[in-house]
Amino acid sequence: MSLKPFYQTGSLIKFYLRTDISKILIWTFSITALTMLTAWAFEDLYPSEAERLAIAETMKNPAMTAMVGPGYGIENYTTGAMMAHQMLLFTAILAAVMTILMTAKHTRGDEEDGMAEMISSLPAGRLAPLTSVLAVVGLSQLLLAVSIGTALSGLNIESMPPGASFLYGAAIGGTGLFFAGVTAVFAQLSESSRGTSGFAFLILGLSYLVRAIGDVSMETLSWLSPLGWALKTEVFVSNLVSPLVLLTAGSSALTLTAFGLMLKRDLGSGMLPSKPGRSNASPLLLSPFGLALRLLRTSVIVWAVALMAIGASYGSVLGDLESFFSSNEMLSNMVNATGGLSLTEQFISMLMAIMSMMAAVPALMFFYKLKSEENKSRMENIYARAVSRQNVFLSYLAAAVLFGSLMMVIATVSLWGASVPVMEEPLAFAVVLKSGLVYLPAIWVMIGIGAVFTGIKPGLTGLAWGYLIYSFLVVYLGRLLQLPDWPGQLSPFGHVPKIPGEEISWLSLMMLTMISLALTIVGLKGYQQRDLKG
Incomplete structure (x- = not known):
């Protein structure tokens, strides 16, 4: 194996792109189509301000806040504000699911299938496989963000200008990148692909729970959740870019943590190995x-x-x-x-x-x-x-x-x-x-x-x-x-x-x-x- 940790990363990026290009395109098309159709439907279903304000009244309650997040711009509930309020959180969760599945499959999943062992037998750096996987996942989220921004801009809805539309896409892509980092860390800790994805989904669920509690009763608590960071952009209302810095910094920190753990463990093992079994098995077994x-x-x-x-x-x-x-x-x-x-x-x-x-x-x-x-x-x-x-x-x-x-x-x-x-x-x-x-x-x-x-x-x-x-x-x-x-x-x-x-x-x-x-x-x-x- 090469002494250069990132040697042949470029070649592996091409390999993983060829492997996953169809899945990436399907995910991107599906999420983009869902986003575009929802925005179009909101504009068609609630064309007047009175109708939108009536819907806004039904959303001003703690139960809906816990489910979809706080309503920014609720007093002037434009189509853009409605879209961000009711769809941004769940679309970001879809992006997180996408990156969790992709990252778990090509990290711990490839180790289980023997693919990682085959790659390690070639002149490739120790960190090249993980780096290439995260690079491909990052490119998929960039494509998703640009695709969503372009689609929303193309609808020519007055309350959804191009700049804010691309910010909407960036918030979704940034959330996906963060959970790719989470999955990469658990891929080093867990011994199985199922454990890796299971722990990553658990963190996703806890993030949703922390955000829900924070949005309802303690706003400060929402800042502890990456899903809360995506909502703090207040897209189509205040259009704040600063929360994206948190998502980017968090993703970078998790990636560096995964790199450090990868260099310390043996291929096929986890940093949290299973404890030795008892000398005499339970009758249950x-x-x-x-x-x-x-x-x-x-x-x-x-x-x-x-x-x-x-x-x-x-x-x-x-x-x-x-x-x-x-x-x-x-x-x-x-x-x-x-x-x-x-x-x-x-x-x-x-x-x-x-x-x-x-x-x-x-x-x-x-x-x-x-x-x-x-x-x-x-x-x-x-x-x-x-x-x-x-x-x-x-x-x-x-x-x-x-x-x-x-x-x-x-x-x-x-x-x-x-x-x-x-x-x-x-x-x-x-x-x-x-x-x-x-x-x-x-x-x-x-x-x-x-x-x-x-x-x-x-x-x-x-x-x-x-x-x-x-x-x-x-x-x-x-x-x-x-x-x-x-x-x-x-x-x-x-x-x-x-x-x-x-x-x-x-x-x-x-x-x-x-x-x-x-x-x-x-x-x-x-x-x-x-x-x-x-």
């Missing part, structure tokens, strides 16, 4: 299901705590939400005219939809542990004994269904528990629990989709993540943009009855359950018949 539980133990605890915190953060603002609308005569009339339900009851169904898709993330990750173990050639040790593929597959499936469902229950109970002390008339526990439990079949469908890809074509498991992102966008944006019903109907979450407010459709829930079962059977048959890696 005598079965594939017990082994799956043991391997997933830490992830289950971490995700349970995270979803408990998210549920509590949403529940804690429901009292303020109630007070806000009761003090606003216009909004009170709007709420009273909607089927006799309070605004809080209507808002619960949206929160449950969002939390169910959050719970689907760990559910998929738990099942994909099977693929991760296969990539590390550890399944050979299992199948060397009298263990069937069916038993192993169903063990990981059962763990994903069990703990994925548990995540949703924890978030739901946490939301109810946090809402009780702050509401004058707390919601009935049975109603809240029912509104959360009806989303379990949709989560099971997502696990079934992951099972199909794992069983038939493991290289396409990322499509399940893309489908989950699509589900989030159509469910969240469907109400915001008054989209037709059919985009939501393409997602399992679009077939779940919204409780309270709708009657439980047992037929829909049964159909979702049957679909998840059918997908599981297809995945199992494929897993039994295909060649296993290693």
Whole structure:
């Protein structure tokens, strides 16, 4: 190996660009198209100032602030101010997801697949692979920022001038760069690609939580979150560039930290290695299901705590939400005219939809542990004994269904528990629990989709993540943009009855359950018949 740490970085940049160019273009086109269509829809749906101010009134409450961020320019709610208020945060999260997946795949993922070992056998510097990966990710975020800025500028909306439009894109790209740095650091600390992406997503979730708490009750706290920094640009209102300095400096500091850790560790190992096991194994490890539980133990605890915190953060603002609308005569009339339900009851169904898709993330990750173990050639040790593929597959499936469902229950109970002390008339526990439990079949469908890809074509498991992102966008944006019903109907979450407010459709829930079962059977048959890696 060359003594020059960055030797052959340029060649590796070209290699990774050829490898990921199609993915980069798909991500860029999708996020840009979403941004452009949303801005166009806002301009078309709310052409008059009176209509925009009416929408602004509905956004002036702690629950919406926790969800989408503070409303800058709310007094003069132009299309640009509305776009930044309701879309900047979630678009920045999409960019973060993009960079987390790309960085984890080509850092720790390449080490698991043997690609990094092959590159290290060539005359390449020790830091060349990591540098080239971050360079390609950086170029992807630059392309995304320019693409979004150009698209918004091309709409010729008066409240979205070109300079501010490119600042909007820069805030999104800067957030993506920051979380690329976060992922690069965890790639040096963790021993697996799953652990790397899991910890990075955990930091993303905590950043959202810290920002939500800060925006609602303590503005200073928002400055501790990189997502808060993106919102502090106040795009299309004050157009502040200084928060981008924080994102850039944070990304640079994380990159340098990753470089330092990379030079100190051995290839294939992590700075936080697994502790030695006991001399005598637990009886739990005598079965594939017990082994799956043991391997997933830490992830289950971490995700349970995270979803408990998210549920509590949403529940804690429901009292303020109630007070806000009761003090606003216009909004009170709007709420009273909607089927006799309070605004809080209507808002619960949206929160449950969002939390169910959050719970689907760990559910998929738990099942994909099977693929991760296969990539590390550890399944050979299992199948060397009298263990069937069916038993192993169903063990990981059962763990994903069990703990994925548990995540949703924890978030739901946490939301109810946090809402009780702050509401004058707390919601009935049975109603809240029912509104959360009806989303379990949709989560099971997502696990079934992951099972199909794992069983038939493991290289396409990322499509399940893309489908989950699509589900989030159509469910969240469907109400915001008054989209037709059919985009939501393409997602399992679009077939779940919204409780309270709708009657439980047992037929829909049964159909979702049957679909998840059918997908599981297809995945199992494929897993039994295909060649296993290693």
